[in-house]
Amino acid sequence: MALLVDETATAPAEAPPRRRDWRQLLDPRYLTLAVAALVVAYLALVPIGTMVYSSLRTNFLGLGPGTWTFRNYIDTFTSDGFGTLVLNSFVYAGATAIVCTVIGFLLAWLVARTNTPGKGFARVAALVPLIVPGILNTVAWSLLLSPQRGTANAGLRHLGLPAFNVFSLHGMIFVQSMHVVPIAYLMGVAAFASMDSSLEEASLASGASPWTTFRVITLRMARPAMLSAGLLMFIQTISTFEVPQLIGVPGRRFVFVSRIYSALQTFPPDYGTVGCIGIFVLVIAAVGLWMSRRMSATTAVQTITGKGFRATGQDIGKWRWAGFAFFVLFFLVAVALPILMLIWSSLLPGFQQPSAEALHQLTFSNYAEIFRRPGLVNSVKNSFITAVAAGVIVTVLAALVAYITVKTRLRGRGLLDGLATVPIAVPSVVMGVGILYWYLAAPLPFHLYGTLAILIVAFVTITLPYGMRYIVPGMAQIKDELEEAATASGAGWWQAFRRIFVPLLMPSLLAAFLYAMIVSFREVSAAIFLYSSGTEVVSIQIFDLFSNGSYPVVAALGVVLVLFLSILAGGVRLLTRRFGIRNG
């Protein structure tokens, strides 16, 4: 409750010396805020705490009593193959980070700072992979590039080129890059758009050639943003599940995430090892995030200058056609190919290569199949329940927390803000395992494991920072006087919140809600540890069906899911555009 003691209540000098009325703490305002703060603290700290605990205990979740130990760490770090595991993980995440930072920033520069034709098209193309869930991207690419039967490989062989075996470290890097490029692109656009173009013009006017200017000024100015983006890509890559499991494991390339999964699949599960690797990944992610934040913080201050600010497109002459070719290539490879692959396989009864005969077999039966399989219908229902519930809870929670951090002077609000962003630094896999451990081990009066509630808890925790990101700027835009005027008109705190903040924040709240829903629908990395028979969500069903080889149904389900998510994403975009919400 220390969070919720109002500083201003004790501030005036003439007030009686430090006497707090206990009734003040029962004020609905404080009660509501206290509950919100406690929930956030619980959500943020429990998974990490449990993870740390499990890594330091013998016999965790076992029958007998356990003791404190470092044995798990020593065993894990000295076990055979741990070196290879670390190496694979770092090469995989590092190379992915480099590849997608280069591609993403090149796209961003072409779109934001040059006169390359087809920018509008590139803008959309670069964001499509953001809508396609990672699991579907992975599925599509393994259909395209599997060494024997892959459609794209058949094409390559047709041209006399060697086939590309996706089930390798290169394959993992490639597929993951195609998926995370949009994030690098968005960060690149933000960096280039906030860079005053007179900095480059000053260089040209100083007699430096365009190439020198690009190297010495543009790239140099973008460097902190690029490093920061690269680190984020690294964290994202090292902590997600789909590619390592579906592409790495068939090629016998293990990284942290797939190692954690396999350790939990063995019997008896090796909880200690999982805990240690989880903490290892958590530390990597936290350090990376911290460095990334520091770098982007320094750039933001530096590049944006005063009044005469303008960011104009630079004429790059004939090179703009090379830029255009790059747009087209990117679109074909990263966007068109996987989506067409999904559509194609969804329309055929069994997996086969595109051909004239295959055209005669086109059918919608796979789409009908979605409704015929009882497990599938159930998983769609589960996804809806969990996504909507997570969306509502995150929106309410983020609104209350944003109110505390932006609009009050309550002690500890900075800490609360920090807690609400902690989940960003926690890899989804660690989140999933941490939550799993807690609800298996903790002496709670209720049982969440095996229910949809545990998935909702995970989704709420994972999406909370994103909800904050939409709502905090909106809250900051609302002037204090608006609330004061309501209070002066006799409205209680809760009434003022409901009748002033909620309506004014509605676009931000809706955007946060829809975004939380999108993330929940796509999420696999945490859900894979938390579902049980009967509580599968769509993304888990896709994973299962694909592992069993039911490609056509997976593809059909995927196409429907992508369409649905596109509509949600369109809604977010419309809201942010119309109401000018800035989402950082």
Place this chain on the structure above:
Amino acid sequence: MIKLTGVVKRYRGRSVTANAVDGIDLDIPEGKLVTLLGPSGCGKTTTLRLIAGLERADSGVIEIGGQVVSDPARRIYVGPHRRPIGIVFQSYAIWPHMTVLQNVMFPLVASRPRTPKDKARPLAMAALDSVGLTEFADRPAPALSGGQQQRVALARALVRQPKVLLLDEPLSNLDKGLRGRMRDEIREVQQRLGITTVFVTHDQDEALAISDDVVVMNTGNVVERGLPQAIYTSPQDEFTARFLGLSNNLRGVVESAGRNGALVNCGKRSLLCRGLANAAPGDEVSLFMRPESFRLSRRRHSDDAWPGTVVFSIYHGDCWDYHVRVDEDVLKVRVYQEKIGLSHGDAVFLEPDADSTIVITGDRSATGSDQPAPDHAEV
């Protein structure tokens, strides 16, 4: 030194009717400081950027020092890095990842022919010295204040001794006191080096104070050009008159013209305007009067005084501003007499000062930029 002939710049996606720069002719003689003055969107910054080569003209010829640097008809376009220019931006555009000295050295080491580093350093130090920033040489650039960044930008623009110095609203980000000082400093440096300079601003005081020549621009065209004092005392164009704060505008008709001037009738009042020799009775003219050019009193001192009523008064400390209704017109009057203290509804008499009244004949204002030299409109 700089010559623009029929230069046009269109911005794509805007309505076809409004060109950013609409066929400008401009000749800037060597060693002069010429100001481009106008409201925002008048094309003054675009003109400057065309001279720098940061924008490509759609047509017309631009010459710097006798060399054609841009002529789309002949497919000539010299990039900004090959033009002998130095430029100071409104935002200064000091590269934040370099020190002050690195910023100033950059033009020397980046442009061709390259200056070796050991020679570039003393040159850059000399440039910093000329703006009084020697001791800041090794500071990181963002650590400087606005005025200091401004000086660094100036040193950087001058360090490779360009033929032309371009200044794009360099003072508008500074606070008021500093602005005047920097303005004088820029003028001092410019005159000392004798460098041809184009100065873009929307601030008339700045333009009048600093220039050899003022070019007034509006909607992508040159409206009028002349010496600062000529532009101020006898603008040839209604736009210029309004832009320079001649807030009282009356329409009138010439009643009679003679050797002493013309008698102009505006409604129930009339005024003898000297110097309007070539006017014929019946000509429609526009009269512009500065707020401070009236004599205001409670009593009628002469037959020429106009009777009016005070509708509004503002006290500024050193002067009073009154809005005086004279028949259907409301005139703004400024009086530098603290004791006068008129208030709303008081009846007063206004004596216009015929000598400082500016008369612009109707056909002149319509023809816009094709003005003869400003020497005979003064009254």
